[in-house]
Amino acid sequence: MEQIALFVVPVLITIFVFALVKHWMDSGIQARAERVKLLEEALKNPSIDRGTIESLTYQLTGQRTPRANQGMNRLMAGVLAIGWLGLFAGIGIWVFGEMVHEKDAVAGGIITTIASFGLVTYPFALRELEARRAQSQ
16 A cells, blocks of 8 residues: 555656646746737737837837847937937028128038938938838848
């Protein structure tokens, strides 16, 4: 009788542990499936923007964007800031040149304004190109 108990108790404990682990794994799989279904439903909305997609992805998976991407975002924010400052400085120089009838100041203001406008639009154009490249893959 004692030999049977030594065999049955470990077997029952093993079965019990297996059932607990299986239940834990099944609940995790079910939760992930529900999150993916929710994400699919949210992505079906045609008016969803990139920021909302990133926010949903973070909320559903808990994964943040890679650090390299954050560094690139900071760089693009810097380019945008320099572009805005240059744009308004160029417009100011242009207007000043017109007021004092100085052709060199007008030319410098126009060149600064055009170059700064390019800096302002570059981050947006780059982001749009990356989004289209990601969609095509």
